Amino acid sequence: DGGITQSPKYLFRKEGQNVTLSCEQNLNHDAMYWYRQDPGQGLRLIYYSQIVNDFQKGDIAEGYSVSREKKESFPLTVTSAQKNPTAFYLCASSTRGTQETQYFGPGTRLLVL
Amino acid sequence: KNQVEQSPQSLIILEGKNCTLQCNYTVSPFSNLRWYKQDTGRGPVSLTIMTFSENTKSNGRYTATLDADTKQSSLHITASQLSDSASYICVVSPRGGSYIPTFGRGTSLIVHP
Numbered sequence: 001d002g003g004i005t006q007s008p009k010y011l012f013r014k015e016g017q018n019v020t021l022s023c024e025q026n027l028n029h030d031a032m033y034w035y036r037q038d039p040g041q042g043l044r045l046i047y048y049s050q051i052v053n054d055f056q057k058g059d060i061a062e063g064y065s066v067s068r069e070k071k072e073s074f075p076l077t078v079t080s081a082q083k084n085p086t087a088f089y090l091c092a093s094s095t096r097g098t099q100e101t102q103y104f105g106p107g108t109r110l111l112v113l
Numbered sequence: 114k115n116q117v118e119q120s121p122q123s124l125i126i127l128e129g130k131n132c133t134l135q136c137n138y139t140v141s142p143f144s145n146l147r148w149y150k151q152d153t154g155r156g157p158v159s160l161t162i163m164t165f166s167e168n169t170k171s172n173g174r175y176t177a178t179l180d181a182d183t184k185q186s187s188l189h190i191t192a193s194q195l196s197d198s199a200s201y202i203c204v205v206s207p208r209g210g211s212y213i214p215t216f217g218r219g220t221s222l223i224v225h226p
Contacts, residue, residue, distance in 0.1 A: 004156075035216075042117070042202070042216035043157075058213070090156050101147065102214075104156030 006105035021076045023091035030096040032074035037088040115140040117217035125223045134220045136186040136203035144208035151200045193224045
């Protein structure tokens, strides 16, 4: 059963805490992406990776970090430096090349306590 | 700056009626345009993709059109169903450069029985 999964579905963060969002895909896609979605706004790109052990900053990378140690995994860490982390986070993957159709995971909603 | 503008912001229609959503973009040079459907609290799912040479593409009751000269696209939904209630997002990818797609803010469609 191929697809892209994200966990957890909901995540709560305390002030000053780092949290990590998981994203896994078994589609054998080279490229993976992280987006942030806020109400009434379009998706904004946080980070993307087109190959293992390489990634680039998107439009709003400040306060976030990623790693790409395995082709199927692209975790996102929301650090304490991100002052407004409450949002819906979406992970996507595609065959190599950001022009290809992106397949999205179900999303993680992050809330600050 | 690359931009994608969608209208209307929201739309309410009765079940069985048709509707048309609009997308204007300034992305240049143009590579392709996609329409995604996003159910509340879920990840977007691709409906159609069109390249420069295509001016219409259908997927069941969904028909997308593209006028690359005027940089406009539309998504027409025929005989709407309650399950069509969702946000519809227009995404435009550039040719060359970073290849990063630009997302519109989406049109929120509500279909009432």
